[in-house]
Amino acid sequence: MMAFKGQVMLLTGAGRGLGLAYARYLTALGATVVLQDTGADQSGYGEDAAVAETAAERLRDEGARVHAVAGALDSHEHCHHLIEKVLERHGRLDGLIHNAGWVAHQEIEGIEPASFDAMMTIAAKAPLWLAQAAWPAMKAAGGGRIVLTTSCRAIYPQYVQKGLASYAAAKMAALGIVNVLAREGAPHNIVVNAVSPVAKTRMWGVKDEPEELRPDEVAPGVAFLVSEACIEGGWVLRAANGQFHATRATEAEEVDYPRDLRGVCATSIDDIAANWSRIALPAVEPRSA
Numbered sequence: 001m002m003a004f005k006g007q008v009m010l011l012t013g014a015g016r017g018l019g020l021a022y023a024r025y026l027t028a029l030g031a032t033v034v035l036q037d038t039g040a041d042q043s044g045y046g047e048d049a050a051v052a053e054t055a056a057e058r059l060r061d062e063g064a065r066v067h068a069v070a071g072a073l074d075s076h077e078h079c080h081h082l083i084e085k086v087l088e089r090h091g092r093l094d095g096l097i098h099n100a101g102w103v104a105h106q107e108i109e110g111i112e113p114a115s116f117d118a119m120m121t122i123a124a125k126a127p128l129w130l131a132q133a134a135w136p137a138m139k140a141a142g143g144g145r146i147v148l149t150t151s152c153r154a155i156y157p158q159y160v161q162k163g164l165a166s167y168a169a170a171k172m173a174a175l176g177i178v179n180v181l182a183r184e185g186a187p188h189n190i191v192v193n194a195v196s197p198v199a200k201t202r203m204w205g206v207k208d209e210p211e212e213l214r215p216d217e218v219a220p221g222v223a224f225l226v227s228e229a230c231i232e233g234g235w236v237l238r239a240a241n242g243q244f245h246a247t248r249a250t251e252a253e254e255v256d257y258p259r260d261l262r263g264v265c266a267t268s269i270d271d272i273a274a275n276w277s278r279i280a281l282p283a284v285e286p287r288s289a
Contacts, residue, residue: 002227004031008090009226010083012036012073012130013100015051018199021215022097022222023055027064029223031095034086035059036069040102047072073100074121079129087137095145095226096134098127101170105163116166123149123170128177135190143189145226146181148174150194150236175236182233192233193225198240217242 009026013019015037023033035056039048049070056068069085072078086093101123106115127148138144152159154168155175174194181192199215221239224230238245255262264279266272272279 002029002223002229004029004094004223004227006030006032007094008032008034008086008092009095009097010034010036010086010093010130010134011097011099012126013038013098015039015055015068018197018215018218019097019099020055021199021219022099023066024059024062024064025216025219025223026226027059027062027066032065032090033059034069034090035066036071036073036082036100038070038072038100073126073130074118076125076129079126080133083130083133083137092141093134093137093144094141095147096130097147097222097226098130099149100126101149103164103167105161106166107163108165111166116169119166119170120173123167124173124177127174131177131181131192135185138185138190139188143191145228145230146185146190146192147222147225148178148192148194150175150178150196152196152198152238155196155236178236179234185233190233191225191230193230194236195222195225196236196238197222213241220244 004026007030009031011019011023011026011033014023014033014035019035019037023035027033035052037052037055039051047070052068052070056066059066067089069082071082073082083093104115104119106112127146131146134144134146149171151167151171153161153164154171160168178192178194181190184190185192195218197218198213199218200213218239221237221244225237235246235248238247251257252262264275266275266279
């Protein structure tokens with residue numbers, strides 16, 4: 001079995017639900033876990049330091065090496081300070097899992113700038129600033145692993161839900177960050193990936209242990225992404241119900257971007273309208289002669 005003995009992992013949003021499941025799984029494999037949680041309510045607001053500490057106590061009772069840190073991730077300064085505290089206490093940071101987040105429903109006519117900004121802050125800005133702060137230490141150590149959280153509710157049109165425009169925008173932003181950081185990290189053995197998890201937690205209004213879509217069924221996949229066995233970045237690991245599928249956007253063969261998309265040639269709006277059924281095919285067909 002893969003082991004994480006001597007490794008230090010930082011998990012955000014780890015006081016409940018998926019984050020707590022990740023923490024429990026990693027500590028069982030020998031990792032020391034720094035468990036961060038602001039203790040926000042279900043709407044994503046407010047703070048309660050007891051949430052992180054209570055979760056840490058539960059894991060310590062199970063024999064885990066874990067300590068809790070509270071505080072917000074709502075600014076560049078706060079994110080950098082969190083990483084600094086981890087490095088000061090442990091002297092290393094092998095893995096970063098950004099799980100903190102929430103789901104907020106506002107249909108297009110009701111979206112407010114403050115709520116949109118709050119969603120972008122927790123799902124896109126926070127992981128970027130955390131990665132930025134961790135980057136020098138990981139480079140100096142010869143590598144590290146970073147996992148951001150995205151969602152199939154953003155990636156796949158058939159799974160979107162009304163009222164999730166802000167949520168989807170933030171989760172797609174996280175995916176773009178993963179793609180770039182995976183490229184930047186590769187020369188330094190910093191492997192950056194995303195997880196798209198599904199589990200019945202308080203975000204679903206579920207308080208008791210569910211019979212299906214359990215958080216602990218996602219945890220093995222996330223543990224793999226922060227392990228030394230994971231050597232390639234830029235993937236999205238879809239994880240639900242004990243099943244896993246890694247995917248990423250891939251260009252069609254023989255495309256010479258951006259000059260030759262191997263698409264349908266058109267010189268006018270009428271050409272495009274007449275050929276739309278071919279242009280909009282899910283797979284690129286060779287162009288006509």
